[in-house]
Amino acid sequence: MSIVETITAVPAEHEKNVFGQFDEHIKKIEKTFNVTVISRDGALKILGNETAAAKAKSVFNQLTELSKRGNIITQQNVDYAISLSFDEKEESLIEIDKDCICHTINGKPIKPKTLGQKQYVDAIREKMIVFGIGPAGTGKTYLAMAMGIQAFKNDEVSRIILTRPAIEAGEKLGFLPGDLQSKVDPYLRPLYDALYQIMGPENYLKNMEKGLIEVAPLAYMRGRTLDNAFIILDEAQNTTPAQMKMFLTRIGFGSKVIVTGDLTQKDLPSDVQSGLDVAVKVLGKVEEVGFCNLTSKDVVRHPLVQKIVKAYEEFEKKAAARDKTSRQDRGRRDINARRRGGGH
Numbered sequence: 001m002s003i004v005e006t007i008t009a010v011p012a013e014h015e016k017n018v019f020g021q022f023d024e025h026i027k028k029i030e031k032t033f034n035v036t037v038i039s040r041d042g043a044l045k046i047l048g049n050e051t052a053a054a055k056a057k058s059v060f061n062q063l064t065e066l067s068k069r070g071n072i073i074t075q076q077n078v079d080y081a082i083s084l085s086f087d088e089k090e091e092s093l094i095e096i097d098k099d100c101i102c103h104t105i106n107g108k109p110i111k112p113k114t115l116g117q118k119q120y121v122d123a124i125r126e127k128m129i130v131f132g133i134g135p136a137g138t139g140k141t142y143l144a145m146a147m148g149i150q151a152f153k154n155d156e157v158s159r160i161i162l163t164r165p166a167i168e169a170g171e172k173l174g175f176l177p178g179d180l181q182s183k184v185d186p187y188l189r190p191l192y193d194a195l196y197q198i199m200g201p202e203n204y205l206k207n208m209e210k211g212l213i214e215v216a217p218l219a220y221m222r223g224r225t226l227d228n229a230f231i232i233l234d235e236a237q238n239t240t241p242a243q244m245k246m247f248l249t250r251i252g253f254g255s256k257v258i259v260t261g262d263l264t265q266k267d268l269p270s271d272v273q274s275g276l277d278v279a280v281k282v283l284g285k286v287e288e289v290g291f292c293n294l295t296s297k298d299v300v301r302h303p304l305v306q307k308i309v310k311a312y313e314e315f316e317k318k319a320a321a322r323d324k325t326s327r328q329d330r331g332r333r334d335i336n337a338r339r340r341g342g343g344h
Contacts, residue, residue: 006046006053008060014067015039018060025063025078029056032082055085062093069097076300080114083297101143102150105200110146116298117143124258127290129251131236131280132260134294135309140260141234145194148230148258152212157230157256159212162191164234165243166217191215191234218243227252236261236276238268244275264316 010018019026019039026037033056035048044060046053059081063073071077081093096118100109112118117139123130124147132140148160192215195204207213218239233239233247236259251257261276268274283289296309 002049003047004050004053006057008044008046008057008064009042010039010044010060010064011068012042014064015042017067017073018063020073020075020078024075025073028075028078029059029082058085065094066097071097076113080297084115101146102153102198104197105203110143110198112143113139113300114298116292116294117300120292120294121147123290123292124256128255128288129248129257129259129283130290130292131276131283132258132292132294133263133276133280134292134298135262135264135296135313137299137309138294139298139300140262140294141190141232142194144232144258144260145191146198148232148256149195149198151230151256157254158228159214159230160207161221161226161229161231162195162213162215162234163218163221163232163247164191165236165238166219191232218247221247221250224250225252226250226255228254229256231255231257233257233259234261236279237263237266237274239275240268241273241275241278244279248279264312 020028026039029035030037033048033052035046035052035056037056038045038047046056046060048056059078062081062084063077066077067073077093084093096112096115099118099121100111101121103109112121116134120130120132120140121143124144132144134140145162148157148162151157152160192204195213195215199207204213208215218233229252231251236244238261239247248257259276259279261274263274263276266274280291284291296313299309
C-alpha cells in the first residue's frame, strides 16, 4: 500500500498540550495508526497509508481544537479521539466538549467527555426518571450531581436529595463505632465529595442546614412524598426490588430522579435479586423513563481503570459462555442417562 504525506497545523502555544509529556500522545497515535509524525515549525507532517494518515490527522485536529478551548489534554482524551476515529465520528469529541453543565468551586468546567456521557446528560434534561447504568469511573454519579446542583441554582427544583442503600461490604453496621449517622456516612462519602467539589463546603453546609440539601440512606425515604426535588439514588444495584419500588413511588410533582448503578458490583446476598435488575425489566417500555447504558469506553478515570473494567467484562463474558456450555453438557448427559435407564 502506497505511503502518503498529509500536513496539519498545531500552533506553537498548543504543542506541549497536544503532544503530551515527552511526546507521549504523538507516540500513542503513531503506534495505533502505524504512521510517522514529524513536527516542524508549527506544522505536523503525517506519513502513512492514506486511511491511517487521515485518521491520525483527524485525531490531531480534534486534540488541537480541545486545547484551543482551554482543555488540558489527557491520555483519556487521546484514547477516546482514537476510538471515535475508528467509528468514523470525526467531529464528535468537539461537539461533546461544547456541552458545559456547570463549573466547580475552583472554576473548572464540568462537561461530558464521551458520547455515552453526552447521551446520559441529554437524557437527564429530557426525561423525568433516568437510569444511568455502567461500570465504575463512567461519571454516572458525578454528572448527575452536577446536573442536580445546576437545576438547584437555576431554581428548577427547590431541593436536592441524595441517597444510597447502606449495604456493608465486609463489616456489619452494628459493629461499627458511633451513632447511626456516623455509621452510614462512609457509604455516602462519594456524594459528599462531589457536593464539596462542585458547590463548596460552605454553600453545602448552609443549604443543608436549611434543609435544601439532604444526604441520607435509602431507608429514610420510606413514607415520604418528594415534590419539586432533584433526587439521586446512587449504588442502586444494592437495592432489593421492594426498596426500589418504595423509592420510585416516593416521587412527587416537579421532581426529577436519577438512578445510578453498576450491575457487575452487587453487595447483596447471592440469593437476593437486585432491585435495579427488576426495574430495568419492568420499566423498559415506559416512555417517560430513560435508560443509559455506559460502557468501558465511557470510563474517564485513570486509563488503567478502563483496562481493568474491560478485562473484567471479557472475563465475565467467557465465564458466562463456559457456564452455558456446562449446563448444556449436563442437560445432554441427563437426557442420555434417562434414555439408557428407559432401555432397561
